[in-house]
Amino acid sequence: xxxxxxxxxIGRRLKARREELGMTQAELSxxxxxxxxxxxxxxxxxxxxxxGNLAEMAIALEITLSELLIDL
Numbered sequence: 310x311x312x313x314x315x316x317x318x319i320g321r322r323l324k325a326r327r328e329e330l331g332m333t334q335a336e337l338s339x340x341x342x343x344x345x346x347x348x349x350x351x352x353x354x355x356x357x358x359x360x361g362n363l364a365e366m367a368i369a370l371e372i373t374l375s376e377l378l379i380d381l
Contacts, residue, residue, distance in 0.1 A: 317354035322354040322377050326370045340369035
């Protein structure tokens with residue numbers, strides 16, 4: 310799987326979990342102390358997210374990194 314596909318898959322998984330929790334992008338950005346535009350870019354696969362930021366989002370979304378990265 311290419312990097313672009315990986316980023317899109319991770320973004321889709323983050324978005325799906327956020328929506329599952331009924332959380333807005335603004336709420337997630339607040340919990341992660343980041344800008345809502347960054348959340349949009351991550352969810353659309355347009356930014357190469359660091360493992361630290363990914364871990365922070367996972368914690369805010371009550372999901373493990375393993376669940377986000379499975380089968381990648």
